Amino acid sequence: MSQCPPDGNGASQEACGLDDDQKFWDRRGWLVAGVWVIFLVFPIMDLLVEDYPLSTRIIGLGMVALFAGVYLQSYAKFSWTIGRGGTSTRRAHVNFLILCVIILVGIPVTGLTAMGLFPFITSYAAFLLTRKWLIGTYAIVLVLSFALPLAFGRFLDAIFLIGLNIVLMVVYAITVAAISRSASAEKIRSDYLLVAEQERVARDVHDGIGHSLTALNLKAQLALRLLDEEDYGQVRGELEQLSALAVNALDSVRTTVQGLSRQDLAAELAELQQACTDNNLEFTVAGTAEQIPLTLRSHIAWILREAVTNVLRHAHASTVVIHIGSTRVSVDDDGDGLQPNAVGHGIRGMQERARQFNASCSVGASRLGGTSVQVVFADKGKTQ
Incomplete structure (x- = not known):
């Protein structure tokens, strides 16, 4: 991966890391300049043909x-500065001044032919230098484009060169503006992707690790009650499940860091059933995981996990019923119901995840007397 060259203060350029469009300018931008070397044919031919x-x-x-x-x-x-506002390094300015000196020295010798070199310095200023240098260069070149023909008494003969310089200055300015806009759009896109990734990690941590920690807490409380009852055999079983849940929590952390979605809907339903059974909740599933489009199963698994985890944490329910269809999934319980102003991170997380696959997620009263979570999505066809 290419590194960003330093700016005038030695700091790394902020735009480092843009994708292939910007990398082209980083690595091959000089080829664009190479095309314009053809204009050097004018001073070369003048030196070879004229009587010098x-x-x-x-x-x-x-x-x-x-x-x-x-x-x-x-x-x-x-x-690499193309589209990024130019550079202010000493080396860039020294090189630019060398070009200007060569042109000034050539004017007394070649006369108006030296005007054929003006597009090089306007290009240099437009693409490589800062706006202050660009404005100054354009102003000087524009003045010289008219002043030199008048001074040499050949204004009509220089009309082509005058027009050429003006047109190219406009072309350069428009091109730089277009490249800068593209680079800015890519920067905005990169910032958006960064924020989206941060939100994904926060949501995955809450959904995955939050569920695991809740299950660990419930298991620990159950183990403590069994200890009080001196049911050591059952305590051992609960501790073994605690260990397995801890391993799953670690796996969830790794999955989140890697940006992967490991949730298998059928396996998730089995885990949720086990968690509900362990906490004396009747767990019923109407439908099968295969009814959900394959591309949506991971998302649905996350939402079901969050919904059932909320029931375990807050609902004081005795029954959980999940309905699965090809375009709809619902989770109903017979618990306390949704409290006023109870929309927290969990519900927002389910709604945000639903929006990721163009679905809607609503939370309201359940026909069982508690809370109902409804997820409605488009039918994307049968899975294979």
Whole structure:
């Protein structure tokens, strides 16, 4: 993975880590600059065709070669700044000034032909330097594009070069704005994905580990009661289940960290039945896990776990009934019912998870007298 080059203060660039679109500019941005080297044909042809002394031609061609080398090397080194507001490093400014000096030295020798090099410095300023340098460069080039033809008395002959420079400055500005907007959109997308991942981890920790800790607590309380009753054989069984639940909790932590969804709906139903049986709740399931579309089973498993965990924690119920269909799942209990202002993290978590697969999750009164959780989703066809 490529690293972000440092900025002018030596700090890492904040935009490091953008995806393939930005990586292109990081690694291949100098190729864009390479295309414009074709414009160097104008000063080269002028030096070769016009009546210059041999020494002037040699020096001139050497300066053109130096110009091309500095230009391409600068893009190769600083193309990571394209779309990020430019760089303020000393090296970038020194290279830019070298290009400007070569052009200024060439003006007395080649005259208006030197205007053919203006697109290089406007490109450099637009793509690689900060806005302050861009505005200054554009202003100077715009003035020189009109002043030089007037000074040499060849304004009509330079109309093409004047128009070319103006058009390219506009093109550069629009291109930089488009790239910057794309980079900003990618940054916003990255921030959104980060927040979404944080919410997923928080929800998974609450749903998975919260359920496991609740089961551990209930098992521990049961083991303590059995100890008071001196039923040591049953205590041993409960402690063994405590150990198994702890292993499952650790597995849930690993799953959350890895970003995986290990929930198997059929296995989850079996675990919920065991948890309810251990706590003297009658547990009934109408329907089977196979009725749920395969892609939704993990989500449904999480929601059922949260709903039943809430019953175990708060409802003081004696019966839990789960209905499973191809487009709907419900959890009903005969407990205390939903209390006013009782919408907490668990209910919000179920609703947020339902929205992940375009479903609705509502919580209300149950026909059994307690609370009912209803999840309605689209029928995505039969699973294989």
